[in-house]
Amino acid sequence: GQNIDQPTEMTATEGAIVQINCTYQTSGFNGLFWYQQHAGEAPTFLSYNVLDGLEEKGRFSSFLSRSKGYSYLLLKELQMKDSASYLCAPSNDYKLSFGAGTTVTVRA
Amino acid sequence: ETGVTQTPRHLVMGMTNKKSLKCEQHLGHNAMYWYKQSAKKPLELMFVYSLEERVENNSVPSRFSPECPNSSHLFLHLHTLQPEDSALYLCASSQGADGGTEAFFGQGTRLTVV
Numbered sequence A: 001g002q003n004i005d006q007p008t009e010m011t012a013t014e015g016a017i018v019q020i021n022c023t024y025q026t027s028g029f030n031g032l033f034w035y036q037q038h039a040g041e042a043p044t045f046l047s048y049n050v051l052d053g054l055e056e057k058g059r060f061s062s063f064l065s066r067s068k069g070y071s072y073l074l075l076k077e078l079q080m081k082d083s084a085s086y087l088c089a090p091s092n093d094y095k096l097s098f099g100a101g102t103t104v105t106v107r108a
Numbered sequence B: 001e002t003g004v005t006q007t008p009r010h011l012v013m014g015m016t017n018k019k020s021l022k023c024e025q026h027l028g029h030n031a032m033y034w035y036k037q038s039a040k041k042p043l044e045l046m047f048v049y050s051l052e053e054r055v056e057n058n059s060v061p062s063r064f065s066p067e068c069p070n071s072s073h074l075f076l077h078l079h080t081l082q083p084e085d086s087a088l089y090l091c092a093s094s095q096g097a098d099g100g101t102e103a104f105f106g107q108g109t110r111l112t113v114v
Helices: none
Strands: A001-004 A009-013 A018-025 A029-037 A042-047 A055-058 A058-066 A068-076 A084-090 A102-108 B006-009 B010-013 B019-024 B031-035 B044-050 B053-057 B063-070 B073-079 B087-094 B109-114
Touching: A001 A084, A009 A018, A018 A084, A018 A102, A029 A068, A042 A055, A042 A058, A042 A068, A055 A084, A068 A084, A102 B031, B006 B087, B010 B019, B019 B031, B019 B087, B031 B073, B044 B073, B053 B063
Parallel strands: A009 A102, B010 B109
Antiparallel strands: A001 A018, A018 A068, A029 A042, A029 A084, A055 A058, A058 A068, A084 A102, B006 B019, B019 B073, B031 B044, B031 B087, B044 B053, B063 B073, B087 B109
């Protein structure tokens, strides 16, 4: 099974940096996805980590440690449009399992 | 049209009704999925189809019946649902069903069972 743990809510100021941590326990781990979901909309892909280390993609970066079952998503230079839910999703075989999501609120 | 399209976007049905949700993908993907998203709960994987064959039924009650007639279309047939089945039902597709490629989601069907 999958145990996925991420904070429920985070609040930050426009222009700031926020780090969303995710821990997971799973068998047959392939890699870990991060998705963004705005209220009332479909989740959209942000990043995918297979190997340990940091993957940078513009203002968003994602880190993975396979041995520790740990990942984080780093959001830099926060903008109001970044207010959304961020879903941690480890994959094994063909199963993509999702955490409950972290709701990030960006304040002016 | 592009991406993953779901119809209808909203559905209200009685507990004795029979209805179907439709999903269509225009991405040439080989795998399709149904997920359920309830308020304040994680996305729950319901079914996985790879090359039109069901490879996963995640302990879903039989009142939910999936159908995949070809690699571009996926249906979820609903009958004698319960009020607790009210949720957002999301369809997704990916290039393969090996968990190594990103999934693209449709906008979902907001289902209310009365």
